Amino acid sequence: MEFTIALIKGDGIGPEIVDSAVRVLDAVSEKTGVKFNFKSYLAGGSAIDAVGQTLPEETVKGCLEADSVLLGAVGGEKWNSQPPENRPEKALLGIRKEMGLFTNLRPAKIYESLSDACPLRKEVAEQGFDMVIVRELTGGIYFGERGRREGKFGPEAYDTEAYSVMEIERIAKVAFETAMKRKKKVISVDKANVLETSRLWRETVHRIAEDYPEVEVEDMLVDNAAMQLVRAPGRFDVMVTSNMFGDILSDEASQITGSIGMLPSASLGETTRGMYEPIHGSAPDIAGQNIANPIATILSAAMMLRYSFDLPKEADMIEKAVNDTLNAGLRTVDIYDKDTCEGEPLGTVEMTDEIIKRL
Ligand code: NAD
Numbered sequence: 001m002e003f004t005i006a007l008i009k010g011d012g013i014g015p016e017i018v019d020s021a022v023r024v025l026d027a028v029s030e031k032t033g034v035k036f037n038f039k040s041y042l043a044g045g046s047a048i049d050a051v052g053q054t055l056p057e058e059t060v061k062g063c064l065e066a067d068s069v070l071l072g073a074v075g076g077e078k079w080n081s082q083p084p085e086n087r088p089e090k091a092l093l094g095i096r097k098e099m100g101l102f103t104n105l106r107p108a109k110i111y112e113s114l115s116d117a118c119p120l121r122k123e124v125a126e127q128g129f130d131m132v133i134v135r136e137l138t139g140g141i142y143f144g145e146r147g148r149r150e151g152k153f154g155p156e157a158y159d160t161e162a163y164s165v166m167e168i169e170r171i172a173k174v175a176f177e178t179a180m181k182r183k184k185k186v187i188s189v190d191k192a193n194v195l196e197t198s199r200l201w202r203e204t205v206h207r208i209a210e211d212y213p214e215v216e217v218e219d220m221l222v223d224n225a226a227m228q229l230v231r232a233p234g235r236f237d238v239m240v241t242s243n244m245f246g247d248i249l250s251d252e253a254s255q256i257t258g259s260i261g262m263l264p265s266a267s268l269g270e271t272t273r274g275m276y277e278p279i280h281g282s283a284p285d286i287a288g289q290n291i292a293n294p295i296a297t298i299l300s301a302a303m304m305l306r307y308s309f310d311l312p313k314e315a316d317m318i319e320k321a322v323n324d325t326l327n328a329g330l331r332t333v334d335i336y337d338k339d340t341c342e343g344e345p346l347g348t349v350e351m352t353d354e355i356i357k358r359l
Pocket of ligand 1: 073
C-alpha cells in the first residue's frame with residue numbers, strides 16, 4: 001500500500017511539528033510496510049515571502065493530486081499588514097474550498113495522566129471525557145449574505161444564516177458514520193427554539209437517523225451544550241452542529257482538556273481525501289526553539305491514517321505510543337508540571353524520539 005501526502009509546513013512552529021509527524025509516519029512505514037510519499041508545498045506567510053501569494057496555484061494542484069494533506073499552521077505578526085485577500089489564514093479557507101472540505105472533525109479528550117491540566121473541578125476532570133465534534137464547515141452564517149444598511153434605528157449591519165437540506169444531510173451522515181465507529185451516540189446541537197435553520201437542522205438530522213437505528217440521537221440547545229461541556233463533558237461522544245456553534249463549542253471543548261498542543265483535527269469532504277492539522281496556531285513566540293509540543297500534529301497524522309487511508313491499526317499504534325509516552329511521565333514544557341513529572345521537560349525532537357521508541 002502506498003499513499004502520497006502533501007505537506008504544508010507553514011509558519012512559526014509549523015516546520016518543526018510537521019517534521020516530527022513525518023518522522024513518526026516513516027517509523028510506522030518501517031514497521032508495517034505501508035509506504036508514504038511526501039511532497040512539500042508552500043502556503044501562508046512562507047508562501048508570501050517566497051512567491052508573493054498566500055496560496056500558490058502549485059499548492060492547490062499538489063493538494064488535489066495527493067491522497068491527503070498534512071498542515072502545520074500558518075500566520076504571524078509579520079504578515080498582518082497584507083491585504084485581507086492575501087493574509088495567511090486565507091490560504092486555509094482557499095484549500096478547504098478547493099478540496100470541497102465541508103466537515104471539521106475535532107476530537108477533544110482528556111488524558112488520564114494530564115487530568116491535572118484540566119481547568120474543570122477535580123471530580124469532573126477525573127470522570128474523564130472523550131468526544132468528537134463534527135462541525136459543518138462551509139455553510140451557515142459565515143457564508144451568508146451580509147452587509148450594512150439604513151435600518152429602523154439608523155445605520156445597521158446584518159449577517160444571514162441559510163442551510164440547505166443537502167448541507168445538513170451530508171454533515172449528519174458524517175456524524176452518524178463517526179458514531180458507528182465509536183459509542184453509537186450523537187448529540188445534535190441547535191437553537192431550534194428560535195432559529196428556522198435550526199428547526200430544519202433538527203428535522204433533517206432525525207430523518208438521517210432513521211438510517212442508523214443502532215445510534216442513539218439526542219437534541220440539545222446550544223446554550224445548554226455550552227453549559228454541559230463544563231458541567232458534565234463525559235455526556236458527549238459525537239456532537240454534530242452548525243458552522244458557528246461548532247466554531248465556539250469546539251474551542252470550549254479544547255480548552256477544557258487544558259492542553260492546546262495535544263489536539264488534532266481533520267477536515268473532510270465527499271471523498272476520502274482530507275486535510276489534517278493541529279488545532280493550535282503557528283505559535284511564533286516559541287518558534288525555532290525546539291520546545292513546541294509535536295503531539296497535536298502527530299495525532300493529526302494518526303487521524304489521517306484512520307479516516308482517509310482506512311488504516312485503523314496503524315492509527316491505534318500511533319495513539320498508543322503517545323499515550324504510553326505520557327504515562328511514562330515524559331512531557332514537553334507546555335504540559336510539564338514540576339511537582340508530578342520526572343526530570344526536565346523534553347524538546348520537540350526528543351519527545352518525538354520517545355514516541356517513536358514506543359511505536
Ligand atoms: P497559537 O495557537 O499559535 O498560540 C497560543 C499559545 O499557545 C501560545 O502561547 C503558544 O506558544 C502556545 N502553543 C500553541 N501551540 C503550541 C504547541 N504545539 N506547543 C506548545 N505551545 C503551543 O495562537 P495565537 O498566538 O493566537 O496565533 C499565532 C498565529 O497563528 C496567528 O498568526 C494566528 O492567526 C495563527 N493561527 C493559525 C491557525 C492555523 O494555521 N490553523 C490557527 C490558529 C491561529
